[in-house]
Amino acid sequence: MRQITLSRDTLHRGALILVNALHKAVWDRPETLTAVGNGVQLERQAAALLEELMREIGGWDSILPVSGWRSAEEQQAIWDSCLQENGPEYTRTYVAVPGHSEHQTGLAIDLGLRQEHIDFICPKFPDTGICGQFKERAADYGFILRYPAGGEALTGIGCEPWHFRYVGVPHARIMEENRQTLEEYIEYIKQFDSPLHPYCIRIGGRAVYVSFVPATSENTIVEVNEAAPYQISGNNVDGFVLTQWT
Numbered sequence: 001m002r003q004i005t006l007s008r009d010t011l012h013r014g015a016l017i018l019v020n021a022l023h024k025a026v027w028d029r030p031e032t033l034t035a036v037g038n039g040v041q042l043e044r045q046a047a048a049l050l051e052e053l054m055r056e057i058g059g060w061d062s063i064l065p066v067s068g069w070r071s072a073e074e075q076q077a078i079w080d081s082c083l084q085e086n087g088p089e090y091t092r093t094y095v096a097v098p099g100h101s102e103h104q105t106g107l108a109i110d111l112g113l114r115q116e117h118i119d120f121i122c123p124k125f126p127d128t129g130i131c132g133q134f135k136e137r138a139a140d141y142g143f144i145l146r147y148p149a150g151g152e153a154l155t156g157i158g159c160e161p162w163h164f165r166y167v168g169v170p171h172a173r174i175m176e177e178n179r180q181t182l183e184e185y186i187e188y189i190k191q192f193d194s195p196l197h198p199y200c201i202r203i204g205g206r207a208v209y210v211s212f213v214p215a216t217s218e219n220t221i222v223e224v225n226e227a228a229p230y231q232i233s234g235n236n237v238d239g240f241v242l243t244q245w246t
């Protein structure tokens with residue numbers, strides 16, 4: 001076992017950061033942005049997994065990346081113009097308050113069915129056909145439908161069938177199996193705060209353990225098994241999620 005020391009600012013980094021009306025996007029310019037087409041950029045790991053998924057289903061023939069990473073200024077401009085064109089109610093339902101958009105993390109992407117007119121705020125992404133196939137396979141590549149119907153009270157955003165968020169494997173699969181939004185998952189996983197009782201899931205015949213380490217006021221120490229792959233992500237709230245493969 002090895003002890004990893006995490007500084008306080010790493011709390012705001014990683015695939016599992018929760019960004020919503022209550023929790024700001026602290027790191028809003030990812031170091032590794034990669035183009036996914038149509039001028040859209042994503043954080044490197046999210047982009048790689050999206051490409052793999054699209055390759056598997058032949059998705060890019062019919063699906064267009066509409067919006068990925070946005071700077072704080074771009075988010076502000078979208079907010080302002082939506083407010084002007086559509087009014088406050090519509091804007092609050094579909095556009096995150098500047099500083100609080102997942103798009104600022106580079107981990108979120110809006111996708112739309114290729115067609116003549118594409119609505120930039122609410123692109124068309126039906127449940128059927130190629131879009132349906134994308135939704136079915138998304139969790140296996142670490143993506144979740146971030147704002148599902150019925151989740152409005154938890155996420156603070158209206159149902160958005162086009163907005164996908166990269167959270168990583170196995171977390172997307174666990175959330176899908178448990179029917180949890182990211183808000184619920186971040187709360188749920190906190191009970192697994194002992195390395196002796198992690199959450200366990202089997203992915204491709206391998207056991208993967210997920211546990212929670214509360215952040216301390218200064219540096220936080222996390223114990224990992226270096227003999228196997230692991231990942232640590234801040235939750236952007238109060239701790240770290242350790243994912244350990246066996």
Ligand SMILES: [Zn+2]
Pocket residue numbers: 103108109110162163164
């Ligand atoms: Zn979006």
